Amino acid sequence: MSSIIEVENISKQFIIGHEANERYTTLRDEISKRAKDFFSFSNRETRRKQHASKEIFFALKDVSFRIEQGDRLGIIGRNGAGKSTLLKILSRITEPSSGKIKIKGRVASLLEVGTGFHPELTGRENIFLNGAILGMSRTEIRRKFDEIVAFADIEKFLDTPVKRYSSGMYVRLAFAVAAHLEPEILIVDEVLAVGDMEFQKKCIGKMEDVSKNEGRTVIFVSHNMGVIKTLCNNGILLVNGLVSEIGSLDLIVPKYLNSSSEFRNVEYVHREGGEIFKITNVNINETKGAMVKMLSEINFQIDFDAYNFRDDAEFFLLIYNNEGNCIQGTFQEDSFTLLKIRQQYGRVNLKMTNTLIPGKYLISVGCFDKRRNFLDWIEYCEGFEVEGIYDDNRIYRKRLGATLVNDSIWSLEK
Amino acid sequence: MAYELIIEAGASEKNYWKDLWRYRELFYILAWRDLKVRYKQTVMGAAWSIIRPVLTTIIFTFIFSRVAKLPASGSAPYALMVFVGMLPWQFFANSLSEASMSLIGNSNLITKVYFPRMIIPASSVITSLVDLAISMVILVAMFFIYHFVPVITIVFLPFFILIAFISAFGVGLYITALNVKYRDFRYIIPFIIQFGLYITPVGFSSSVIPDRWRLVYALNPMVGVVDGFRWCILGSPLNLPSFLISIVISLLFLWLGIWYFRKTEKSFADNI
Numbered sequence: 094m095s096s097i098i099e100v101e102n103i104s105k106q107f108i109i110g111h112e113a114n115e116r117y118t119t120l121r122d123e124i125s126k127r128a129k130d131f132f133s134f135s136n137r138e139t140r141r142k143q144h145a146s147k148e149i150f151f152a153l154k155d156v157s158f159r160i161e162q163g164d165r166l167g168i169i170g171r172n173g174a175g176k177s178t179l180l181k182i183l184s185r186i187t188e189p190s191s192g193k194i195k196i197k198g199r200v201a202s203l204l205e206v207g208t209g210f211h212p213e214l215t216g217r218e219n220i221f222l223n224g225a226i227l228g229m230s231r232t233e234i235r236r237k238f239d240e241i242v243a244f245a246d247i248e249k250f251l252d253t254p255v256k257r258y259s260s261g262m263y264v265r266l267a268f269a270v271a272a273h274l275e276p277e278i279l280i281v282d283e284v285l286a287v288g289d290m291e292f293q294k295k296c297i298g299k300m301e302d303v304s305k306n307e308g309r310t311v312i313f314v315s316h317n318m319g320v321i322k323t324l325c326n327n328g329i330l331l332v333n334g335l336v337s338e339i340g341s342l343d344l345i346v347p348k349y350l351n352s353s354s355e356f357r358n359v360e361y362v363h364r365e366g367g368e369i370f371k372i373t374n375v376n377i378n379e380t381k382g383a384m385v386k387m388l389s390e391i392n393f394q395i396d397f398d399a400y401n402f403r404d405d406a407e408f409f410l411l412i413y414n415n416e417g418n419c420i421q422g423t424f425q426e427d428s429f430t431l432l433k434i435r436q437q438y439g440r441v442n443l444k445m446t447n448t449l450i451p452g453k454y455l456i457s458v459g460c461f462d463k464r465r466n467f468l469d470w471i472e473y474c475e476g477f478e479v480e481g482i483y484d485d486n487r488i489y490r491k492r493l494g495a496t497l498v499n500d501s502i503w504s505l506e507k
Numbered sequence: 508m509a510y511e512l513i514i515e516a517g518a519s520e521k522n523y524w525k526d527l528w529r530y531r532e533l534f535y536i537l538a539w540r541d542l543k544v545r546y547k548q549t550v551m552g553a554a555w556s557i558i559r560p561v562l563t564t565i566i567f568t569f570i571f572s573r574v575a576k577l578p579a580s581g582s583a584p585y586a587l588m589v590f591v592g593m594l595p596w597q598f599f600a601n602s603l604s605e606a607s608m609s610l611i612g613n614s615n616l617i618t619k620v621y622f623p624r625m626i627i628p629a630s631s632v633i634t635s636l637v638d639l640a641i642s643m644v645i646l647v648a649m650f651f652i653y654h655f656v657p658v659i660t661i662v663f664l665p666f667f668i669l670i671a672f673i674s675a676f677g678v679g680l681y682i683t684a685l686n687v688k689y690r691d692f693r694y695i696i697p698f699i700i701q702f703g704l705y706i707t708p709v710g711f712s713s714s715v716i717p718d719r720w721r722l723v724y725a726l727n728p729m730v731g732v733v734d735g736f737r738w739c740i741l742g743s744p745l746n747l748p749s750f751l752i753s754i755v756i757s758l759l760f761l762w763l764g765i766w767y768f769r770k771t772e773k774s775f776a777d778n779i
Contacts (some may be wrong), residue, residue, distance in 0.1 A: 107777070118688065118689060118690075119689050119690055119691040120691050120692055120695075121691055123689065171581075178628075181776065182514065183514070184620070184621055185514060185621035186617075186618065186620070186621050186776045187514055187773075187776045187777055188514070188515075188516055188773050189514065189515065190516060191515075191516055192515065192516040193513065193514070193516040194513070194515070195511065195512070196511065196512040196513075196514065197511050200512070202620070202621075203617075204620075205619045208615060208616060208619045208620055209615070209620070211540060211544060213543075213544050213547050214540065214543065214547075218540075218543065220535055221536065222540055225532055225533050225536040225537075226533065226536075226616065226620055227620070231532060231536075254634075259592075273675050299717075340770055422622070423595040424764075429760065471691060507763045
């Protein structure tokens with residue numbers, strides 16, 4: 094059987110020059126440029142030099158792969174690796190510069206939740222509008238209307254303009270429409286990272302249902318390795334526009350996480366917030382890429398720039414294992430302390446006992462305000478390695494699948 | 508599987524018109540959305556499409572008929588003549604300003620979903636068409652006020668509306684594409700519209716133009732459209748050569764608009 098999607102040598106290039114790097118020009122610039130060219134005595138030679146100064150940037154270069162019917166492919170890569178460009182080409186939003194893609198079947202792409210929702214229109218109207226935008230026919234939407242409404246759980250607000258919805262309701266409705274698409278191929282960008290935890294679980298369940306039970310082909314992009322691993326069976330790792338690895342996720346995810354902990358001097362990925370409050374640097378035991386012993390003390394230093402924010406803040410820290418699963422989370426809420434931010438620049442210290450077994454780990458650090466809105470959340474920002482020895486230098490022996498150790502006291506009752 | 512899609516550089520060129528047909532349902536629903544939002548957002552929405560032409564008609568009648576003492580063409584009252592000219596002009600001006608902003612206003616759609624981009628300016632021209640229909644109601648009211656019975660040629664009105672549509676859509680497409688490319692182009696559009704109002708025979712009859720300039724004057728496509736409206740509703744004399752020139756220019760603009768739009772369309776998602 095031939096593949097449902099065949100991607101052959103796809104490249105996408107952008108031209109960046111000192112003038113062309115703006116996303117759009119203005120007529121004023123264009124006229125003044127022409128006038129300058131006309132009046133200045135710059136001959137062809139210098140003009141050619143100006144052209145030569147333009148640089149070609151490849152967002153994707155010679156990307157080739159095949160997807161079989163029923164495959165669930167996860168696309169992994171750092172910001173700027175070309176994931177979004179690839180999705181945009183697959184969903185025909187932009188054209189590739191060269192190469193060819195053959196697709197058999199109807200494609201629906203979900204690059205954003207609620208594309209085209211209009212705040213003035215009611216929930217009912219927006220279901221039809223959004224459905225049509227995502228490529229459903231009117232009869233199809235009518236047939237699934239009740240199901241969509243039930244999934245989103247908004248019966249009472251069907252005839253209320255969407256602008257009066259809470260953000261949770263908005264997201265639920267938007268996802269509900271998208272979840273009832275029935276294309277042969279579904280392309281999903283990081284859209285599951287919205288809404289409350291419960292609804293996220295419901296969405297992931299629905300996605301699993303669509304892909305595993307109904308045999309649809311799914312292409313999925315996410316920074317959340319845990320979600321990728323539950324949903325997908327195959328992966329592609331993109332690095333700087335090139336395919337670095339194709340194959341099983343058990344192979345690719347560790348590779349991606351290792352590579353991201355090796356990147357020093359890389360800008361942090363702000364998953365949420367980062368506008369009014371920014372975490373600028375995170376150190377572990379005052380260094381980068383620290384080595385930590387088991388059951389020893391581990392210290393995190395979090396530097397921030399609070400701009401004008403002067404209020405209570407609640408920090409949290411998540412620890413991920415090599416496979417991208419979050420295995421430990423520390424929230425300030427646990428110890429009933431919030432920090433009062435009083436100055437623009439500052440440092441937060443976190444001290445805890447390392448209860449992890451040997452291996453490589455990544456951390457995410459974030460911060461809420463007192464209403465639990467994200468002030469900032471940087472994902473997979475730093476990494477550390479736990480050595481195979483205890484704090485008192487005894488050697489660690491591997492145990493039955495347990496991932497955490499504890500400083501515990503054993504006793505035999507007399 | 509029957510349906511196979513091939514994506515490569517220039518592939519969307521080939522299936523352009525087929526794609527446009529396939530996405531017709533999206534076109535209906537976007538036009539419906541534009542209408543709904545327009546008349547929902549402001550109670551004034553509908554009222555506005557009545558007030559504006561009526562006020563302009565009153566002012567123009569006063570200035571051109573009473574102050575400048577220009578002659579009316581044919582037997583119709585001056586105010587009626589101005590209003591009939593105002594109908595297609597208002598439609599043209601609305602289409603132009605709505606279409607030119609439509610792509611930028613829908614940039615979230617363009618960067619997230621594929622569809623033939625021409626749907627968006629087209630649906631905004633449709634909303635202006637509904638405004639035209641509303642203004643028609645006032646026209647009927649004016650017939651009663653002035654005890655004027657329209658001539659039988661009014662049955663050709665749909666044909667002239669079609670020509671108005673072609674000119675508005677053609678020029679609109681061209682300007683829309685320019686507006687995406689040069690983001691300060693939108694400052695020029697109100698000027699074009701204001702300027703156009705005075706070089707188009709809205710407040711006066713085109714018969715006041717000296718004969719030797721008539722053909723040059725007809726290079727403005729709206730001249731033919733306005734003359735056509737007056738001919739078919741009021742029975743004013745129609746200068747056939749000048750009318751034909753306007754039609755040719757309209758078609759030329761339609762071709763130019765579609766050509767330029769298609770040429771730049773591919774890079775909209777990258778530029779917007």
